[in-house]
Amino acid sequence: MTRKNQVKREISRYIFLFIGSILAAIGLEIFLIPNNIIDGGIVGISIITSYLSKLPLSLFIFVLNLPFLFLGYKQIGKTFVLSSLFSIVSLSVWVHVFHPIPGLTSDVLLATVFGGIILGVGVGIIIRSGGSLDGTEMVAIIINKKTAFSVGEMVMLFNVFILSSAGLVFGWDRAMYSLIAYFIAYKVIDITIEGLDEAKAAFIISDKADEIAEAITARLGRGVTFIDGKGGFSGNDKTILYSVITRLEISKLKSIIYDKDEDAFVTINDVSDVMGGKHKKRAIH
Numbered sequence: 701m702t703r704k705n706q707v708k709r710e711i712s713r714y715i716f717l718f719i720g721s722i723l724a725a726i727g728l729e730i731f732l733i734p735n736n737i738i739d740g741g742i743v744g745i746s747i748i749t750s751y752l753s754k755l756p757l758s759l760f761i762f763v764l765n766l767p768f769l770f771l772g773y774k775q776i777g778k779t780f781v782l783s784s785l786f787s788i789v790s791l792s793v794w795v796h797v798f799h800p801i802p803g804l805t806s807d808v809l810l811a812t813v814f815g816g817i818i819l820g821v822g823v824g825i826i827i828r829s830g831g832s833l834d835g836t837e838m839v840a841i842i843i844n845k846k847t848a849f850s851v852g853e854m855v856m857l858f859n860v861f862i863l864s865s866a867g868l869v870f871g872w873d874r875a876m877y878s879l880i881a882y883f884i885a886y887k888v889i890d891i892t893i894e895g896l897d898e899a900k901a902a903f904i905i906s907d908k909a910d911e912i913a914e915a916i917t918a919r920l921g922r923g924v925t926f927i928d929g930k931g932g933f934s935g936n937d938k939t940i941l942y943s944v945i946t947r948l949e950i951s952k953l954k955s956i957i958y959d960k961d962e963d964a965f966v967t968i969n970d971v972s973d974v975m976g977g978k979h980k981k982r983a984i985h
Contacts, residue, residue: 713783713829713830714783714786714829716825716826716828716829717783717786717787717790717825717826717829717830717831718786718790719822719825720787720821720822720823720824720825720826720829720831721787721790721791721794721822721826721833722790722794722822723818723819723821723822723825724791724794724818724819724822724823724826724833725791725794725795725797725798725822726794726798726818726822727814727815727816727817727818727819727820727821727822727885728743728747728795728798728815728819729794729795729798729799729801730798730801730803730804730815730818731803731804731805731811731812731814731815731818731819732811732812732815732816732819732881733747733757733803734802734803734806734811735803735806735808735811735812735815735874735877736751736870736871736874737808737811737812737815737870737874737877737878737881738862738863738866738870738874738878738881739819739878739881739882739885740834740836740855740858740859740862740863740882741833741834741835741836741855741858741859741862742761742764742765742768742833742834742835742836743761743791743833743834744859744862744863744866744878745760745764745862745865746760746761746764748862748865748866748869749764751869751870752869756796756799757795757796757799758792758793758795758796758799759792761788761791761792761795762788762789762792764835765784765788765834765835767835768835768836768839769781769784769785769788769835771835771839772784772835779830780830780831780832783829783830783831783832784831784832784833786831787826787831787832787833788833791833808874808877809877812877812880812881812884813880813881813884815881816880816881816882816883816884816885816888817884817885817888819881819885819888820884820885820886820887820888820889820891820892821888821892823885823889823892824888824889824890824891824892824893825892827889827892827893828892828893834855836855836858836859839858859882863875863878863879863882866878899944899945899946899947899970899971899974900944900945900946900947900949900950900968900969900970900971901942901943901944901968901969901970901971902941902942902943902944902945902953902966902967902968903940903941903942903966903967903968903969904940904941904942904943904957904964904965904966905929905938905939905940905941905964905965905966906939906941906957906960906961906963906964906965907961907963908960908961908964909926909939909940909941911960911961912941912956912957912960912961912964913926913941915956915959915960916941916943916953916956919952919956920945920949920952920953920956922943922944922945922949923943923944924941924942924943925941925942925943926939926940926941927939927940927941927942928940944971944974950968953968954966
């Protein structure tokens, strides 16, 4: 990659970090916070602390994340921490800007759903662009290196504690709405990061491998790799087809396979990322 292209890539990445921060601030200040619904992580702690102290939320989002950014710089890497710092500073600024604006709705359910969606899109864009808004994720990554707990388990443990605290401050009904908002945001983050065209890896074992491969290439436009294998029970030589498709193409793939061979053995697995080859996957950065 040339220096010019690298600079353009970095500028594009920071633009998306900025956009993600704006969306996250809208989800928080225009929908969730006016209805006493909180997010998880450091933002959730900041909302509770701001409510109790009457000090600006933007201040707490920035200050409470600083120790985690320092830990992340030591343990994870400079690029990730700088991207996260930029996102956190942007979020703090936009939270301050949007704070005087009254909430768009006083219907708690609507605020929960739309706030969770918008927040999830914003956070998803930031994560997809190489940053983070939540210091607890950095702690979870560090702890994961030293314990048997996964990053997801650690983040969930932190958030159970934080959302439970919301029940003591705002009431248990608001804590339950906060849990719904967190779940919605969590799912939307996944969709934003992976996209609706999330990649899937298909392994197909069939006696009609050539016909199936030809049909996949012709009808789906996907490449197919032939892998030599051997049946564990029969001891016979087998041809295994490997192809990467999108989630939206699964149904069509199954139809293609069973049109050719109803006895074909098929497994379809998640793929975290795809690079190179002829598989094109949309990406923000």
